[in-house]
Amino acid sequence: MGMGEIVWAAATAHTGAMMRTPKGDPDDLARADRVFQAFAALSASLRAARPDVLVVVATDHFLTFDQAALPVFAIGTGTAFPGHGEFGVPKRDYTGVAGLGEAVHAGMVAAGFDAAGARGLPLDHSFSCPLQLLLDGWDVPVLPVYVNCTIEPLPRLDRCLDFGRALGEVLRMQELAPRVAVLGTGGLSHWVGMPETGHINRDFDRRFLEGFAAGRFDEIAGWDAAEVVRSAGNGAAEIRNWLLAAGAARATGARVAAYEPVQAWVTGIGVTELLLPPGNARAAAPGHASAAGRDRHALERYLFRFDKEQALQEALKADAAGAFDGHALDDEERRVLRERDLATLYEWGVHPLLIRNFAGTLGLRYVQAYHDRGLVPRHGN
Structure with a gap:
């Protein structure tokens, strides 16, 4: 019999843009300030x-x-989790509890969930941005x-x-960490890398938060996931992490500390603290359709490496003859990359x-490149 106790739980947005205070629009600045106050509380x-x-989903x-x-x-397994420090999020590395990740991984597999173990899992802004604000x-x-909320097929x-x-x-x-906190991160409505980037669907966000605060987690889990993305963006797929945190905490509902559609952050920002029941202690990117027949693996592998490897960046900027050496790209792909044809x-x-x-x-x-091509948002909400 274990002795773990879930003593705190929350679900919040995680956009790296929260590391930057909006400039210009005083209303946006006021909205951002309310978000920062909610995170401080x-x-x-x-x-x-x-x-x-702190378990971070x-x-x-x-x-x-x-x-x-x-x-x-x-x-994540092991005792060290480096932060990528990308998109303006300060570089910060995190420690773990020895043996805890391994025990949880084994326990989840035994429970019928065939999760992977990721030793020393590097953390991008979806982990590190809210951690910067909560562990200030x-x-x-x-x-x-980690939950795949980005690349189809999603759970x-x-x-x-x-x-x-x-x-x-x-x-x-488990007995390695008696007092456990749980945080789910992501959402709410936002579009990433899409023509709709900058749009915020306030109606979706409010409907989601109303159900989440009321503890209607099974109802939300029954929503059409494709419709969530269509109406609230590929970033809204991250509500999976909120549901996971609520399930882990046996939450009865949530207190909404803030909801602010911050235009400078191109995201509907939600900050909530989950409500734990008495005796709690012991009791999916979507995106757009692929072009038919095109094998994107080599192209996407090149793009995956591009923002991480300075040599690739310098070769492309210099239009070097060997800029694509070692990458199985066809002539058309090379032309599009050279022309920056987004x-x-x-x-x-x-x-x-x-x-x-x-x-x-x-x-x-x-976004401007998309608009110049006539790739306009698919809806007007």
Whole structure:
């Protein structure tokens, strides 16, 4: 019989843009300030709970995983989790509890969830941005739990809720970290690497938060996942992480500390603290359709490496003859890359997050490129 106790749980947005205070629009600045105040209050609440570990449920944006090796769920193992420090999020590395990740991984497999183990799992902004805000001036060991919310096929919404419930039981059965906190991150409505980037669907966000606050997690888990993405963006697929955290905590509902559609952050920002039941202690990127018949692996593998390897960047900028040596790219792919033809990459079905990363590294505006091609948002909500 274990002795783990879940003493705190929350679900928040994780956009790296939160590291930058909006400029210009005073209303946007006021909205951002309310978000920062909500995170500060959540940080104080977390610290008061005196956790031995903070379990963080998040995803990845082509910084750690790509199609070469893509788990649906993964548990971080080991005692060191480096942060990528990308998109303006300060570089910060995190420690873990010795043996905890391994025990949780084994427990989840025994429970029928064939998660991967990821030793020393590197953490992108989906983990590190909220951690920067919650652990401002103090620290606690973390246990990262990765959920694929980016690259199809994504896990079903109800499968994520079930995974969370099983994870909660495993955490309660272990003895390595008696006091456990759980954080789910992501969403709410936002589009990444898409023509709709910048749109925020307030109606979706409010409907989701109303159900989440009321504890209607099974109802949300029954939503049409494709419709969630259509109406609220590929970033809204990250509500999977909120459901997983709620399931792990046996939450009865949530207190919404803030909801702010911050235009400068191109995201509907939600900050919530989950409500734990008495006696709690012991008791899926979507994206756009692929161009038919085009094999994108070599092209996407090149783009996956591009923003990480300075040599690739310098070779392309210099238009070097051997810029694509070692990459199985055809002549048309090489031409499109040399011309920085972002709209064609999108029309070919290249993953929008890879386009966003490629454009950002080169200082290009992908949304403008899409609009110039006539790739307009598919809805007007």
